[in-house]
Every structure is written in structure tokens, then in C-alpha cells.
Amino acid sequence: MPEPLHTLLPRLRAICGEDGVITDTARRRTYESDGITYHAALPGVVVLPTSTAQVAAVLGLCAEHGVPFVPRGAGTGLSAGALPHTEGVLVVTSRMRSILEIDIANERAVVQPGVANLDITRAAAPHGYYYAPDPSSQQVCSVGGNIAENSGGAHCLKYGFTVNHVLGLEVVTPAGEVVRLGGKAADAPGYDLLGAFIGSEGTLGVATEITVRLMRAPQKVRTLLAAFETMDAGGAAVSAIIAAGVLPAAVEMMDALSIEAAEAAVACGYPSGAGAVLIVELDGPAADVDAQFEEVAALCRAEGAFEIRTASDAAERARIWKGRKSAFAAVGRISPAYIVQDGVVPRTALPEVLRRIAELSAESGIRVANVFHAGDGNLHPLVLFDDAEPGAPERAAEVSGAILDLCIEHGGSITGEHGVGVDKACHMPEMFTPADLETMDLFRGAFDPAGIANPEKLLPTPRLCGERPGVRKGVHPLVERGAAEQF
Amino acid sequence: MREATTTTLSERLGAGGAAVREGTAADSVHGRVPRLVAAPPDTAAAAALLAAAHHHRLASVARGNGTAIGWGAPPLRCDLVVDTTALTGIEHAAGDLVVRAGAGTPLAELREHLARAGQRLTLDPLVPGGTVGGAVATGLSGPRRMAHGPLRDLVIGMTVVRADGVAASSGGRVVKNVAGYDLGKLHTGALGTLGLITSVTFRLHPVPPALRLVSAEAPDAAVLQEWTARVLRSAAVPAAVELRWPAGGPPRLEVLLEGSEGGIDARAAEVAALLTAPETADTPPPGWGALPGADRDTLLKITAPVANAAQAARDVRAAARAEHTEAAVGGSAGAGVLYAAVPAAADPAAVAGVVARARDALAGAGGSVTVARTAPGLAGADLDRWGPVGGLGLMRAVKDRFDPHRLLSPGRGPGGI
Numbered sequence: 001m002p003e004p005l006h007t008l009l010p011r012l013r014a015i016c017g018e019d020g021v022i023t024d025t026a027r028r029r030t031y032e033s034d035g036i037t038y039h040a041a042l043p044g045v046v047v048l049p050t051s052t053a054q055v056a057a058v059l060g061l062c063a064e065h066g067v068p069f070v071p072r073g074a075g076t077g078l079s080a081g082a083l084p085h086t087e088g089v090l091v092v093t094s095r096m097r098s099i100l101e102i103d104i105a106n107e108r109a110v111v112q113p114g115v116a117n118l119d120i121t122r123a124a125a126p127h128g129y130y131y132a133p134d135p136s137s138q139q140v141c142s143v144g145g146n147i148a149e150n151s152g153g154a155h156c157l158k159y160g161f162t163v164n165h166v167l168g169l170e171v172v173t174p175a176g177e178v179v180r181l182g183g184k185a186a187d188a189p190g191y192d193l194l195g196a197f198i199g200s201e202g203t204l205g206v207a208t209e210i211t212v213r214l215m216r217a218p219q220k221v222r223t224l225l226a227a228f229e230t231m232d233a234g235g236a237a238v239s240a241i242i243a244a245g246v247l248p249a250a251v252e253m254m255d256a257l258s259i260e261a262a263e264a265a266v267a268c269g270y271p272s273g274a275g276a277v278l279i280v281e282l283d284g285p286a287a288d289v290d291a292q293f294e295e296v297a298a299l300c301r302a303e304g305a306f307e308i309r310t311a312s313d314a315a316e317r318a319r320i321w322k323g324r325k326s327a328f329a330a331v332g333r334i335s336p337a338y339i340v341q342d343g344v345v346p347r348t349a350l351p352e353v354l355r356r357i358a359e360l361s362a363e364s365g366i367r368v369a370n371v372f373h374a375g376d377g378n379l380h381p382l383v384l385f386d387d388a389e390p391g392a393p394e395r396a397a398e399v400s401g402a403i404l405d406l407c408i409e410h411g412g413s414i415t416g417e418h419g420v421g422v423d424k425a426c427h428m429p430e431m432f433t434p435a436d437l438e439t440m441d442l443f444r445g446a447f448d449p450a451g452i453a454n455p456e457k458l459l460p461t462p463r464l465c466g467e468r469p470g471v472r473k474g475v476h477p478l479v480e481r482g483a484a485e486q487f
Numbered sequence: 488m489r490e491a492t493t494t495t496l497s498e499r500l501g502a503g504g505a506a507v508r509e510g511t512a513a514d515s516v517h518g519r520v521p522r523l524v525a526a527p528p529d530t531a532a533a534a535a536l537l538a539a540a541h542h543h544r545l546a547s548v549a550r551g552n553g554t555a556i557g558w559g560a561p562p563l564r565c566d567l568v569v570d571t572t573a574l575t576g577i578e579h580a581a582g583d584l585v586v587r588a589g590a591g592t593p594l595a596e597l598r599e600h601l602a603r604a605g606q607r608l609t610l611d612p613l614v615p616g617g618t619v620g621g622a623v624a625t626g627l628s629g630p631r632r633m634a635h636g637p638l639r640d641l642v643i644g645m646t647v648v649r650a651d652g653v654a655a656s657s658g659g660r661v662v663k664n665v666a667g668y669d670l671g672k673l674h675t676g677a678l679g680t681l682g683l684i685t686s687v688t689f690r691l692h693p694v695p696p697a698l699r700l701v702s703a704e705a706p707d708a709a710v711l712q713e714w715t716a717r718v719l720r721s722a723a724v725p726a727a728v729e730l731r732w733p734a735g736g737p738p739r740l741e742v743l744l745e746g747s748e749g750g751i752d753a754r755a756a757e758v759a760a761l762l763t764a765p766e767t768a769d770t771p772p773p774g775w776g777a778l779p780g781a782d783r784d785t786l787l788k789i790t791a792p793v794a795n796a797a798q799a800a801r802d803v804r805a806a807a808r809a810e811h812t813e814a815a816v817g818g819s820a821g822a823g824v825l826y827a828a829v830p831a832a833a834d835p836a837a838v839a840g841v842v843a844r845a846r847d848a849l850a851g852a853g854g855s856v857t858v859a860r861t862a863p864g865l866a867g868a869d870l871d872r873w874g875p876v877g878g879l880g881l882m883r884a885v886k887d888r889f890d891p892h893r894l895l896s897p898g899r900g901p902g903g904i
Binding site: 152157161177179180185189191192195199216242245284285291292373376378412415416417419420428433435436437438439443446447459 | 636746753875885
């Protein structure tokens with residue numbers, strides 16, 4: 001252990017207790033990576049605080065000694081945003097998992113950062129309410145982590161991201177100060193630091209108490225699956241739905257290769273011979289949902305859907321979603337290794353970008369399966385390769401990088417929901433000018449002048465940019481354990 | 488260098504393409520007449536203009552059509568008014584439900600443009616005649632914020648010129664984007680104290696085919712609150728739940744529903760059944776959702792948890808009566824964000840008293856009372872416009888980084904930043 005950390009240990013133990021400080025190498029190794037296991041580093045020391053006061057004391061100590069810290073929730077992030085610092089303190093929020101208040105009269109919940117996303121909905125459901133942001137790892141991912149990444153999910157087309165649902169934060173700054181931003185009321189006076197903090201990937205401090213908006217559960221939910229011969233036809237149906245003024249809760253699309261993988265893994269029974277499958281979900285007042293549902297089905301037929309299945313109860317919905325939700329894991333079963341990419345294009349550019357991805361695939365001999373949030377243009381291409389084949393990992397990484405380039409060329413983004421972290425920091429200069437990045441760094445410096453809050457994440461540094469984007473092998477451990485779904 | 492003559496200064500400020508002229512009384516900001524007024528035609532010219540202003544340490548105030556020039560505190564200095572009205576342009580990607588608009592684009596022009604494609608920016612301008620930049624800088628969100636979020640939720644990208652003349656963008660042109668800090672949020676509502684907004688990219692919504700406004704007069708605040716709770720608990724999914732409480736009359740609750748023709752009447756009936764003596768209309772009346780009171784009134788912004796919104800309205804009215812004046816209240820009961828208008832004729836001590844009493848009354852509930860706009864006669868009054876501001880130290884740190892010489896609307900921002 002580095003010397004500066006060693007001298008802090010007695011004080012860290014005084015703050016978090018003996019069992020709240022982990023120094024043992026084998027136990028520290030548990031935390032060496034988050035969901036993107038390609039990036040790994042042994043944390044200098046791991047602390048498990050239980051209160052805001054403990055987090056403030058730990059961060060104050062880090063500030064006093066110039067020691068870097070990295071916040072970590074459940075570790076489900078997919079951009080190495082919680083990659084530990086070998087000479088720093090890893091602040092893990094897993095012991096801060098109390099739901100402090102479910103306030104139905106004000107449609108708010110107040111929770112600690114380590115609470116799992118889905119647990120808010122579980123607590124609100126008996127009152128007829130739910131928490132809208134639904135990243136696919138929602139069974140295990142922490143709300144604090146969702147704030148760091150500004151996580152979305154299949155339903156953010158209609159309901160937005162974490163930032164649209166958080167009204168208040170108690171934050172410990174990198175100086176160890178406790179600051180309240182917002183609360184149960186909207187529009188706190190002054191600059192919208194709350195909005196800018198969300199999605200800051202742990203570089204501005206640690207959120208220790210979170211006030212979120214609860215939403216009334218929709219009166220009705222209906223789900224439709226439409227099978228098309230080609231991706232172009234499926235894409236045209238999506239355009240027609242949006243052009244008709246319908247705002248579905250979710251619009252998801254899968255190509256032939258991902259359907260094949262899902263079929264092999266979970267026998268989801270999607271229509272055979274489909275070159276593309278579209279899943280559309282509508283929710284809201286029953287009368288509106290029914291009227292729009294018929295319209296969506298008609299539009300899909302008009303664009304060439306050869307089979308349409310509908311679901312109106314939970315069991316039927318689950319059957320339709322099964323293939324889509326298992327697609328990532330399924331791909332892990334048909335390919336020795338793969339890279340999962342997260343990029344966004346304007347929705348209208350989807351047909352062109354998908355064609356270019358197919359060309360890249362044909363030219364390189366690297367298969368690419370496409371599973372994505374079609375409604376908002378968020379692509380999740382899965383770049384498949386055999387890591388035992390000489391040169392294949394490099395070619396896969398090239399294809400993966402080229403797909404991000406395509407996203408930027410078409411006016412999109414290098415990440416729609418996974419964050420920049422370490423994994424994509426080197427791509428930031430492709431999307432933003434030096435002046436843009438310098439301005440972001442000015443903002444970061446206002447919170448963290450000493451540069452100790454999750455250093456070397458989000459904004460590019462020369463050291464990081466010598467590294468390659470992440471490669472994954474097989475099925476993710478969390479998925480293997482049945483603790484998470486990836487999609 | 489810094490003691491340049493007005494002519495030399497004009498030439499230097501205009502070197503990047505901005506049209507520069509001397510300031511007149513008509514350009515005054517809270518009574519301060521600027522030495523110069525400059526209108527840059529694009530972001531590059533705006534960057535050159537602010538770089539030159541920075542070099543000469545001129546304090547700048549941004550102005551679109553001027554409808555929000557009275558918002559915030561008076562700037563401590565105002566050497567240069569940056570007129571944004573030439574920063575126009577609309578790039579509408581209809582298929583992507585996204586538009587990029589120059590800061591000087593009139594909101595009315597943008598609305599007409601989008602309507603031709605059956606789309607809208609769900610902003611509900613509360614003040615007629617404003618520009619995109621003015622709306623964003625004041626961060627004013629109207630009734631439909633309840634369903635679609637406040638204005639900042641509609642902003643997905645922004646280009647801003649910093650105090651030192653560097654142009655920088657954040658966000659982008661796609662709704663789903665988590666790359667980098669979302670600095671657009673920071674500039675929304677910052678009253679131009681952190682940068683000059685030159686263009687904004689917004690997410691759009693389709694114009695819904697059907698609309699109903701169900702409204703009813705309530706006997707008192709308690710009933711108003713009860714109705715609000717019932718509507719929020721219903722399955723009707725309102726786009727807006729507004730409270731209107733004119734100075735001389737009883738309060739009304741107005742529930743706006745939007746959706747498909749096939750379902751709207753059933754939803755309107757469901758809401759109507761929750762109220763007493765409801766009226767239902769197919770269109771909102773002209774001026775619906777506008778700010779309460781008259782143009783020159785002092786305007787307070789009141790926020791409260793939704794279960795306390797009607798109570799907060801009552802408290803502010805009681806505070807006004809205690810100061811021998813009155814307050815008209817209106818705004819989103821469903822989002823807990825209200826505005827109260829205190830007559831322009833009220834003296835400074837009375838306004839300060841209303842603010843202090845309202846803050847005391849609301850303190851327990853966890854809301855806020857700020858002075859959004861002062862009546863012209865109160866520009867120089869000694870008012871605590873902001874009250875307690877959470878995170879003020881961090882806000883000062885951000886201002887220090889973005890504008891270390893305090894050249895952008897100094898004093899106009901939170902806590903006198």
C-alpha cells in the first residue's frame with residue numbers, strides 16, 4: 001500500500017469502523033473493476049461508510065492529504081467510471097441503502113445512494129406509484145450510480161433520464177463539505193448545479209441523499225411485436241410512428257443476428273425469417289393507449305410487417321420482452337468474445353448508419369449484432385469475435401471504434417447511457433473541441449480544484465488515450481448469477 | 488489600452504463583425520445606460536466581441552427583445568449591451584423531433600415554424616415577445632412543465648461564449664446523450680451571468696390532436712389543495728394543473744388534458760367528476776398560463792412541495808395583506824411552482840415585508856421565495872432577492888472560474904453573483 005494511504009488508515013478506521021475499511025488484498029480485488037472487466041486496478045484502500053457524516057469525514061481526509069478518491073455504487077457501470085485508483089480511496093456506498101421516506105402526498109421518495117433502483121419502485125408500488133428511470137440493471141444498480149451516469153433505459157424515450165426525475169441531492173464535495181442542492185420542491189434558487197451534477201460520473205463529489213420524483217403508475221400498458229423482412233422496413237415503421245405524433249413508452253429493435261442469438265439462448269419464439277423485430281410499448285390513460293395502439297399496428301402493417309403480436313397482460317408482455325432482454329447475454333453465448341458499444345445517432349440517420357455497419361462487418365469479417373433503442377437512436381452494436389484468432393481482437397476494436405466515428409459523423413453521441421468513464425475518455429475530442437473540453441474542465445475545477453475526485457475519468461488525459469476500448473468475454477458475471485439483465 | 492476612446496473601442500468591438508453603436512436611454516438596464524450596444528451576427532462575431540470586451544474589461548449584459556431585461560437584480564456595471572437579435576436561424580430536424588435555434592430567434596417565429604410540421608417546443612412562454620435566448624437565460628417554464636418538465640429538460644445542447652470570448656458547446660443534437668458535463672443546465676436560468684448563449688438545441692414534441700381544459704372555482708385554499716391531490720392521484724395524466732388566484736377574486740383550478748381524440752373526453756369527464764361545478768372547454772382562453780398581475784408589477788417566484796402549493800399561495804396572499812398590499816397568484820399547482828404579482832405601486836418596504844413574511848411562512852415546508860423581477864420603481868431598492876441559496880459557495884466558485892473578472896451581468900445572479 002502506498003505510504004500516504006498507510007498513514008491515513010487509523011483515521012479511516014476511526015471514521016468508518018474496523019469493518020468499514022478493507023485493506024486485505026484478496027478482498028480489495030473484489031472491487032478491481034466495475035461492469036466493464038477489461039479495465040481493472042487494485043484500489044489502494046476500500047471504505048464502506050454508512051452515513052453522510054462518514055462520507056464527509058473520509059473526503060475531508062482525502063482533501064487534507066491530497067489523496068484521490070473514487071465513488072462506487074453497485075459496480076454495474078459499463079464505462080469503467082468506478083475503476084479504482086491504485087493510490088486512492090474507493091468509497092463504496094453499498095452500506096448506505098435505506099429508503100428514508102416515501103412521501104406520496106408530494107410524489108417524492110428520499111433514499112440513500114446505495115439503494116437499488118428497482119427498490120424505489122417496489123416501495124412505491126403499493127401506493128400506485130413508481131420510479132421511472134429503468135436502466136436494464138435496475139435490480140442491482142444503485143441510485144447513486146444512476147446519478148453519476150445519468151442512466152436511462154428502454155423507457156427514457158417518453159420519460160427521460162435520471163436528471164429529469166431527481167429533485168434534490170445532498171452532496172459531499174471533494175473538499176469534504178456537505179451541500180444541499182434542491183429538495184422536495186422544484187426549481188431551487190440559483191444556478192442549476194443539481195442538473196449539472198447528474199451525469200458527472202463521480203468527478204464532482206458523492207451524492208449521499210437523493211430526493212426523486214415518483215410517478216403515478218399508468219392506467220394501461222400495451223405491447224406490440226412486429227416482424228419485418230428487412231431492417232429498412234422496420235426503421236420505416238419507427239419513422240412512421242414518430243411522424244404520426246405517437247410517443248411510445250419504448251421502441252426497441254433487433255436485427256437477424258441478435259434474434260438468432262436470443263432464439264438459441266432462450267427460445268423466445270420470435271417470428272421465423274424475420275430480418276428485423278420491433279417492440280413497441282404504449283402506456284397511459286386506457287382510452288388513449290387503445291386508440292394509439294390500433295394506429296401503431298396499422299402503421300407497422302403499412303410498412304410491411306408480416307406478423308404482429310400483441311400483449312395486454314404482464315405474462316404476454318414478458319414473453320415479448322424476453323428475447324430483447326436476453327439479447328446481450330445470448331450474444332455472449334454464441335461468440336467467444338465481444339465488445340458492447342453504446343453510441344447514439346439522430347433517429348433519421350439509423351438506416352444509413354446500419355447499412356454502413358453492415359458494410360464494415362462485411363469488409364472486416366467481424367460480425368456485428370444490432371440491438372437498440374430505436375426511438376431515440378441509441379445503438380448497442382455487439383461486435384463479435386474470437387479472441388483466439390490472431391488479429392481478431394484488433395479488427396473488432398477497429399470496427400467498434402469505426403461505429404463510434406459513424407455516430408459522431410452523423411451528429412450523434414459517443415454514449416447514450418453508459419457514460420464516458422475511462423473507456424471513452426479518448427473519444428471525447430472527436431465529439432468536442434478543445435474549447436468545449438477546456439470549459440468542462442473549468443466547471444470540474446470549481447468543485448475539485450485539487451483534482452482528486454475520480455481523476456482521469458470523463459475528460460481525456462494523455463495517459464488514458466494510449467489504451468484501447470473495452471473487450472468483454474462470455475457472459476457478464478452479474479448476468480450469469482441472474483442478478484442483472486443487460487440491454 | 489483600456490482607456491480607449493469610444494470610436495476606437497467601437498472599432499475594436501466590431502472587428503469580428505458585430506454592428507456597434509453608442510448606447511441610448513432606450514438601452515438602459517435598470518436605469519444604467521450602457522456606453523455601447525453591439526449586435527453580433529453569429530457565434531464567431533459574438534466570440535470576437537466578448538474577447539475584445541474582456542480585453543478592455545467592459546461589463547456586458549445580454550439582451551434579446553428586452554422582455555426579460557428587468558429580471559434579476561440590477562447589474563452592478565453595464566458598459567456594453569450585447570444585442571442578440573441578429574443571432575437568428577432555425578435548423579429543424581423534424582424527423583428527429585429536434586431543433587437548433589439562434590438565441591435571438593423570436594419564440595413566436597420558432598413556434599410558427601415548428602407548427603408547420605405538427606410539432607412544438609413545449610415551453611409555454613409566459614411573457615409575450617421574447618426570444619429563445621431570453622427564455623433560456625430566465626429559465627421560465629410554463630404550465631406544461633408538469634408533463635414535459637421545466638425548460639431545462641427540453642434543452643439538449645447549447646453554444647455559449649464565455650466571458651473571455653471563447654465559444655464552447657455542450658450536449659449535442661440527440662436527446663439521449665451523456666457525454667461530458669451538461670453545461671446547458673447551468674446556463675438555463677443563470678440570467679446571463681456565466682456566458683452569452685448564442686444557440687440552443689431543444690427536444691420537441693408532436694402537437695397532440697386533442698385538448699381539453701377542465702376548470703372550477705374553489706371556495707378556499709384547502710379545497711384547492713384537495714382537488715389538486717385528487718387530480719394528481721387520478722389516471723387522467725394531465726399536461727398541466729394550474730392555479731389562478733387574482734387579487735380580487737376566488738381561486739380557480741385549471742386542468743389541461745392533451746392526447747388523442749378517442750380518449751380525451753373520457754379523461755376530461757374523469758377530472759370533472761373530481762371537482763365541484765366544473766366547466767370544460769376545447770381550447771384554453773386567450774392569455775391562458777400567462778404570469779399573474781400586470782407587466783410592471785413586482786414578481787415573486789414561489790416554490791413549494793406539491794402538497795403545499797395551494798397553502799403557499801394562501802400564505803403569500805396573507806403576507807401581502809399584512810403589508811397593506813395585495814398579491815395575485817398563478818402558476819403550476821401540480822409542479823409546485825407559482826408566481827405572485829405585487830402591484831408596481833407598492834413601496835419597497837412593503838415588498839420587502841411580503842418577501843420576508845412569505846419566507847417565514849414557507850420555511851417549514853421546504854420551498855423558496857425569490858424576487859424574479861422588480862417593478863421599475865424598485866430597481867434600486869434594498870431587497871433580499873434570493874433568500875437562502877443552497878450551494879451558493881459552489882455557485883461562486885463556478886462564477887469565479889467562468890468569469891473571474893465579473894464582466895457578465897455582475898450582481899444579477901444568485902446571491903448577488
